[in-house]
Amino acid sequence: MSRPATHQPRLTGRRLIIGLPWLWLGLFFALPFLFVLKLSLSESVLAQPPYLDLLREFTDGVLVLAINLGNYQLLLDDSLYLKALLSSLQIATISTLLTLLLGYPMAYAIARAPRHWRLPLMMLIILPFWTSFLIRVYAWIGILKNNGLINQLLTGLGVIDSPLEMLHTPVAVYIGIVYSYLPFMVLPLYATLIRLDLTLLEAAADLGCRPWKQFLRITLPLSLPGVLAGAMLVFIPVMGEFVIPDLLGGPDTLMLGKLMWTEFFSNKDWPLASALAAVLLVVLIIPFMLLRHYEQRNLESSP
Amino acid sequence: MTQTPSKPALDTAHTAYQTPSVRFEDISKSFGSTAAINNISLDIHQGEFFSLLGPSGCGKTTLLRMLAGFEAPDRGRILIDGEDMTRVPPYERPINMMFQSYALFPHMSVADNIAFGLKQAPMTRSLRNARVSEMMELVQISPLARRKPHQLSGGQRQRVALARALARHPRILLLDEPLGALDKKLREKTQFELVNIQERLGTTFIVVTHDQEEAMTMSSRIALMREGRIEQLDAPRRLYEFPASRYAASFIGSINLFEAQVLQQTGNELTLACDATGTELHAHCSEKMLPGMTLTLAVRPEKVRLLQPNEQSPNQLRGRIKDIAYLGGVSIYHAELPSGKRVQFTQSNVQALAEQPLNWEQDVVLGWQPDSCTVLTE
Numbered sequence A: 001m002s003r004p005a006t007h008q009p010r011l012t013g014r015r016l017i018i019g020l021p022w023l024w025l026g027l028f029f030a031l032p033f034l035f036v037l038k039l040s041l042s043e044s045v046l047a048q049p050p051y052l053d054l055l056r057e058f059t060d061g062v063l064v065l066a067i068n069l070g071n072y073q074l075l076l077d078d079s080l081y082l083k084a085l086l087s088s089l090q091i092a093t094i095s096t097l098l099t100l101l102l103g104y105p106m107a108y109a110i111a112r113a114p115r116h117w118r119l120p121l122m123m124l125i126i127l128p129f130w131t132s133f134l135i136r137v138y139a140w141i142g143i144l145k146n147n148g149l150i151n152q153l154l155t156g157l158g159v160i161d162s163p164l165e166m167l168h169t170p171v172a173v174y175i176g177i178v179y180s181y182l183p184f185m186v187l188p189l190y191a192t193l194i195r196l197d198l199t200l201l202e203a204a205a206d207l208g209c210r211p212w213k214q215f216l217r218i219t220l221p222l223s224l225p226g227v228l229a230g231a232m233l234v235f236i237p238v239m240g241e242f243v244i245p246d247l248l249g250g251p252d253t254l255m256l257g258k259l260m261w262t263e264f265f266s267n268k269d270w271p272l273a274s275a276l277a278a279v280l281l282v283v284l285i286i287p288f289m290l291l292r293h294y295e296q297r298n299l300e301s302s303p
Numbered sequence B: 001m002t003q004t005p006s007k008p009a010l011d012t013a014h015t016a017y018q019t020p021s022v023r024f025e026d027i028s029k030s031f032g033s034t035a036a037i038n039n040i041s042l043d044i045h046q047g048e049f050f051s052l053l054g055p056s057g058c059g060k061t062t063l064l065r066m067l068a069g070f071e072a073p074d075r076g077r078i079l080i081d082g083e084d085m086t087r088v089p090p091y092e093r094p095i096n097m098m099f100q101s102y103a104l105f106p107h108m109s110v111a112d113n114i115a116f117g118l119k120q121a122p123m124t125r126s127l128r129n130a131r132v133s134e135m136m137e138l139v140q141i142s143p144l145a146r147r148k149p150h151q152l153s154g155g156q157r158q159r160v161a162l163a164r165a166l167a168r169h170p171r172i173l174l175l176d177e178p179l180g181a182l183d184k185k186l187r188e189k190t191q192f193e194l195v196n197i198q199e200r201l202g203t204t205f206i207v208v209t210h211d212q213e214e215a216m217t218m219s220s221r222i223a224l225m226r227e228g229r230i231e232q233l234d235a236p237r238r239l240y241e242f243p244a245s246r247y248a249a250s251f252i253g254s255i256n257l258f259e260a261q262v263l264q265q266t267g268n269e270l271t272l273a274c275d276a277t278g279t280e281l282h283a284h285c286s287e288k289m290l291p292g293m294t295l296t297l298a299v300r301p302e303k304v305r306l307l308q309p310n311e312q313s314p315n316q317l318r319g320r321i322k323d324i325a326y327l328g329g330v331s332i333y334h335a336e337l338p339s340g341k342r343v344q345f346t347q348s349n350v351q352a353l354a355e356q357p358l359n360w361e362q363d364v365v366l367g368w369q370p371d372s373c374t375v376l377t378e
């Protein structure tokens, strides 16, 4: 492909439009991340602020730059961090699958509901956002605890004798995450399902395809972009989730977000917390890159 | 109106004993308060190229969708090869449909689109691949096998849709405005291809169109529809030459209509008085007409002749040329009668140059034979 040789400074409007997101990304993502990266390479001390600057001193024209890889070394050495990463990955993956399993039928039902029903149903999905996230997670404590709503109901009905242990278990964490992140799955799914051309399903039926297979061969593949968008919207924030495992999880609920909080606020180890954050970002970016690569190849595959 | 050679009507005496390929029995269908289909009964025979013709909103698509099984009739039965299919779901009917919007699966290649219907039935892979290749050759899209629908032109998509619908070798193929998205030239070419394919495969084709020329070119029979009913059901030639009503007459091609009162009838020779022409008109009519009845006389423009100065005709009008439309092979002239009524007639252009050419504002005498016009009572 040949590019025009002369530079065209005229297209300012277009440049501005392309430039704005980049500027935004630079200011609020790249720059803060650089700070975090710098912090992660510094040494932790008992001081205010609790770390030593990379640029240590500047004397006699000699700049002393101290890069401390010890934090990363520590992350590798102490198996706690690897365990936390794997446990976060596990929790995020399972919760993403659970929200997908729950959210897909919901989005599908709303998209296929009579037109005048769709808006009210969508409102019901979005409505919980109108209350504070924290309050909603707190409410689950009241529902799940030993003398909480569920246990009272079950003992009252005589189904169980002693209360079920639910709060501060992994189950409670999953309930909290799935409950909180469900709308992020339903919204993009609904958006792709509502755009699906229903004559495609008629065409499939006409070609001898039964309803269940129509779903598998037509609806599902064509809604994959929505599935991917929803999965990312759930997976990425859950990886760094702190509030839910802290409030609903037990002491053995290991998640990166919780660990970061502990390192940052309890242990005052800012550099280690930053190193954790940097690792988390890399872990999250890899699948994203793979996806982009795959999509690119998909577009170019056909001659 | 260009008259393209159309296929002869099926010999009804022959087919009368066979079970019809498709039978609509007293079918009615309403959407809310609109009656989309109003008590239609219709037989379509094996191997026919049948057209449903009519203006927008007359119920063509609805009738087709009921046959395909996407819409259930409120009343009546639909039989396919003698079997009641009224409540059978679309995926169990021996019918395939080519959709108006083509409805190609965007995430599948051309070959996968065509193979889709074949995969719904048990069939070995090699047999299936062979059938897909055969179909792609039939509609000449073999080099495009690996492309996705969005990488095709409108004409190519249409071919894929046709190949996909034909791949299962259905006994009946439904086509909803199959050529609507094509330009005129491609459309005419494809019309002949469709007829060729249909003759080669012997499949019953049922085509929806609102293009009367298209219906005339391709069909063995045409059902002309109007507001959910069938106005006239006939072979293209009969529909053109012997329209049953003013509606049919003016929907197919152009035609001159004259309101006239019956003066007398001797045998099948009818004499009428017409205000618009100010003359007596003569026509042939075997039905019994009573004097004083008001009728409509319909004459096709190509049946109206320019009379030479010494010529006489039973139906003779004087007029003045007001409009000339040159169409290449023929020209269409509009002559204005003293009453202000306009009469259309056509002249072949070989003639027009050989004799004296007609000009605007020229006075002419026109005439036609009593047996070249149709008497309409509706």
Ligand SMILES: Nc1ncnc2c1ncn2[C@@H]1O[C@H](COP(=O)(O)OP(=O)(O)OP(=O)(O)O)[C@@H](O)[C@H]1O
Binding pocket: B031, B032, B034, B035, B036, B054, B055, B056, B057, B058, B059, B060, B061, B062, B063, B210
């Ligand atoms: N799903 C529907 N809901 C309500 N009314 C409908 C529906 N489908 C069709 N109709 C109505 O039924 C009548 C017949 O519609 P149909 O689509 O069969 O017309 P058509 O002859 O195919 O017209 P066109 O040439 O414009 O495609 C119209 O008045 C239309 O408005």
Ligand SMILES: [Mg+2]
Binding pocket: B060, B061, B062
């Ligand atoms: Mg239609």
